[in-house]
Amino acid sequence: LACSSKYVLSQMHPMWQGPLAVPGGDRQSPIDIVVRKSVFDSKLKPLVTNYDPQTCQQIWNNGYSFLVEYDDTTDKSTLKGGPLQDQFRLCQFHFHWGESNAWGSEHTVDRRLFPAELHLVHWNSDKYSLFEEAVMEDNGLAVIGIFLKVGKRHEGLQKLVDALPAIRHKDSVVEFTRFDPACLLPANTDDYWTYHGSLTTPPLTESVSWIVMKQHIEVSHDQLAVFRSLLFTSAEEDVQKSMVNNFRVQQSLCGRTVRSSFT
Ligand SMILES: Cc1ccn(O)c(=O)c1
Numbered sequence: 255l256a257c258s259s260k261y262v263l264s265q266m267h268p269m270w271q272g273p274l275a276v277p278g279g280d281r282q283s284p285i286d287i288v289v290r291k292s293v294f295d296s297k298l299k300p301l302v303t304n305y306d307p308q309t310c311q312q313i314w315n316n317g318y319s320f321l322v323e324y325d326d327t328t329d330k331s332t333l334k335g336g337p338l339q340d341q342f343r344l345c346q347f348h349f350h351w352g353e354s355n356a357w358g359s360e361h362t363v364d365r366r367l368f369p370a371e372l373h374l375v376h377w378n379s380d381k382y383s384l385f386e387e388a389v390m391e392d393n394g395l396a397v398i399g400i401f402l403k404v405g406k407r408h409e410g411l412q413k414l415v416d417a418l419p420a421i422r423h424k425d426s427v428v429e430f431t432r433f434d435p436a437c438l439l440p441a442n443t444d445d446y447w448t449y450h451g452s453l454t455t456p457p458l459t460e461s462v463s464w465i466v467m468k469q470h471i472e473v474s475h476d477q478l479a480v481f482r483s484l485l486f487t488s489a490e491e492d493v494q495k496s497m498v499n500n501f502r503v504q505q506s507l508c509g510r511t512v513r514s515s516f517t
């Protein structure tokens with residue numbers, strides 16, 4: 255069983271040459287959320303987000319996804335409430351998606367796959383002074399996961415979609431300002447599942463309080479197609495590879511409980 259071994263081997267991924275051994279390995283992400291096994295916790299509070307669009311700085315292709323990065327040197331864009339005891343600062347958001355609309359999300363709900371998943375990444379600024387510090391601690395990060403479905407065009411997303419052709423290749427970056435990530439939240443942010451897990455990319459550290467929204471957001475087929483026009487590869491490489499299927503395989507629950515904020 256993957257949980258009992260001292261090391262778990264993450265999925266062999268072309269981008270991460272060879273298996274990655276992760277110390278411990280009994281709190282890995284992503285997972286399948288089995289709705290009927292989740293436990294309602296009445297102590298779970300509503301999420302409180304306070305995002306300042308002025309802290310938005312740049313958008314860049316890191317060779318695995320594209321990241322919209324925020325200035326996290328002050329407490330201007332924060333997350334608190336929900337399952338969290340402390341205040342967390344927004345540092346970036348990014349997505350995971352498939353080559354087709356049939357798959358692409360990292361988490362699943364009763365094995366249901368979504369075409370993509372948005373991650374809003376925050377770190378505990380009550381306890382740590384840098385993201386790099388927090389990422390190594392078991393209460394260091396809080397990531398909001400939001401499922402994307404293909405449907406009507408997402409007006410707020412279009413500004414981001416329009417910036418993507420400028421960062422087609424790995425390591426390209428452009429200035430990106432005044433983007434309010436609150437426009438990407440679903441109407442209902444009171445209903446979520448939460449569990450303790452890990453980053454889904456290296457260093458795969460088990461430092462994440464995951465908050466997975468029950469309600470998805472909708473984006474258009476064309477908007478998602480622009481995500482797929484990005485490349486994993488840098489401009490100099492001879493063979494260009496489409497940035498698709500940038501999700502990790504699901505990990506064992508290892509006896510963890512997934513709590514729900516709703517019945
Ligand atoms: C910090 C971090 C890095 C990668 N991914 O996928 C995440 O969801 C969070």
Ligand SMILES: [Zn+2]
Pocket residue numbers: 348349350373454
């Ligand atoms: Zn992610």
